[in-house]
Amino acid sequence: MHIDNSQPLEYSTQQNQLNILGFWIFLGAEIMLFATLFTAYFTLEGRTGSGPAPAEIFEITPVLIETLVLLTSSFTIGLGIHAMRLGRKNAMLTFFAITLLLGLCFLGVEIYEFMHYYHVGATYQTSAFTAALLTTLGTHGGHVTLGLFWGTFIILQVKKRGLTPETANKSFIFSLYWHFLDVVWIFIFSFIYLKGMM
């Protein structure tokens, strides 16, 4: 395997460069996926049938916590990648661990939120609006859940194998994924929650 030392570690082999470009293209597909979900949500937002409307079920506190936690986690994973570029393995691992803990925190609040919806009678089967809401949030939450497992695997690998072109590449790609989830959340926060509460 040819390693090009003029490049950052995560770009240093040809396969690494392929992986990163491939992942960007995958993120393009993910944008289409979430764009479709948002389209469905906006189409069905007012179609509440006999169930509740958005303003009746949304609560600002858990949503603010979720937003704060997830935005911070995007910052900490950025610090993790910065530490990786400096070759500081332990700092990087710490920041990755903090990121995943924040992600776990986000997921906990989201589960609380879903239980709240269930208690106020906004279940998956209630109306087109609730189905679209829970599918959009659930898809994002599912991505976060997958990310928690993925991130854990990467931490284990970096710990065991050190910072190699391969582990650096995986970590960098994971950070792209994590930032992407954050961007999607900003759209969810603005156009689902804030719009729904106004």
Next chain:
Amino acid sequence: MEFFERFAIPHPSPAIYASMVAIVLVSIGIVAGLTYFKKWGYLWREWLTTVDHKKIGIMYLVSALLMLFRGGADAIMMRAQLSAPDMKLLDAQHYNEIFTTHGVVMIIFMAMPFIFAFMNLIVPLQIGARDVAFPRLNALSFWLFFAGAMLFNISFVIGGSPDAGWTSYFPLAGNDFSESVGTNYYMLAIQISGIGSLMTGINMCTTILKMRAPGMTLMKMPMFTWSAFIANVIIVFAFPVLTVALIMGTTDRLFATNFFTTSNGGMDMLWANFFWIWGHPEVYILILPAFGLYSEIISTFSRRNLYGYSSMVWSMVLISLLSFLVWTHHFFTMGQGALTNSIFSITTMAIAVPTGVKIFNWLFTMWKGKIRFTVPMLYSIGFIPLFTIGGVTGVMLAMSAADYQYHNTMFLVAHFHNTIIPGVVFAMLAGLTFYWPKFFGFMLNEKIGKVTFWLLTVGFVLAFFPMYITGLDGQARRMYTYSEATGFGALNMLSFVGAALMAIGFVTIVYNVYYSFKNSSRDIGSDPWDARSLEWATHTPVPEYNFARTPQISSSETFWDSKKNGHVLFKGEIEEIHMPNNSGVPFVMGIIFFIAGFSFIFALWVPAVIGLIGIFICMAMRSFEKDHGRHISVKEIKETEEKLGGAK
């Protein structure tokens, strides 16, 4: 429904029972044959675990041909049922199921794998690469497609086929009107193979962007590679829409949500919109690679370089953009208002412009060329007038006001078969004949090939042109019978005769493979057609590593330049080559996806969850795996090269 009732066939007929027996007998035959000839190890090592793009391409090719016969059997049954007034061959329900599966099989499980076959076989060779960017992902794509296809194909013997049309419009596809599990099969099978298609899209885009040989700028790529690139960009943007729509359809059916219902706020038109936002680009995913193949074939057999290379590229780019702006023309008559209809009418007609540019470019390529009338060239020459007729009737349909006359009639059926058969099927058969020697080491018989061409062309014209007339006279599509008084009888009989000729034509392809395998010369060299692009510069059969030395590119027809103008294609010494290892994981994942999909279809939650966990474990294993592939030594390469006819 009772537990076991769900697995029963809701509308059994002797044909279905016969197919059941046939499936069981063929399966036993395959297992017994593999055991008797001790081929299990070979099958596993060489095919099931392979990550070689050429072998994956061949597996796509074989699957596509098998599915062509499955979809063709549906077609001939439909034409037989309609061949005379008040025919009693099939009942209405059976007819519904057959036109549904015909559409799905032909588009998703025949045409898609056919184009993936050519992308896999040709693209890495045309750009001078060793393999695709992610060989293991490529194998996974194939096995997901295969799992989806098999899942879809068992529907008619376990639980019943989908019966809501290949578009599966809600509320017809909802639980109220489609009670059997048929539509669950539709949702899950297409979902699984669709994930595979998306992965291919990502893989091919990365491959084409990053792995081209030195000197090959984007505007020096061969035309088929360009068409494959554009088609894969469309795949990346179109398939996620289908993914979401299918998930929503699945939850509507399995978990009683209300996305597409007509109660509790559901909106059935949302499905129609999502389906066609994917579905219209889908037709360009199919046709653009077909155009790419025609470009290669026409310039080869006209002995001229492709006329208007850059206009060919830009017209494809334009088509890809427009393909996302026309989906609403599929429901002009479903009440969206005059302004919307007018806008989509104009965007739809606009696609005729870049397509026309391409048609003229092919004509100008042939102009003053020295045309050789080989089988691939015959298909290409037949394609131009037939496809143009299909295009012109498409513009007729694009006029939204006039569409109120054509909508849901046989006129529409005639139009899209008129584009998709000469456009895609002819291209695939032309490509099959053209590339056969490269991958199998012998030529297909030209005489039998010409008989096939004429059977298919005459059969096609007889089968579909009468539909323009019956359609304008008001014969509705999807209607399973009609009375004597309508006067549709004679023209429908003509269609049946045409369909039968086409069926004979497809059988002659199989005979041709058999005949040529027995009789054709194996001594054909690496370039039997005197072709122009890079895939013909390597040996036949293509060695595992494609090229011993990386080719140096100077133009879009570098191989032609190396033959005629003294361009040196291969420079420098042979170095050792890095290749990926085989892996059984993609195949295993295909099986797990099949089991999980089947369990979801029948709402068997325990195996479904186990299946999902299995998929997760496979992904985790991949994350932890350390697999750096292997190296082929210089000595080994030199030996292979000498055996295949000397290092070039």
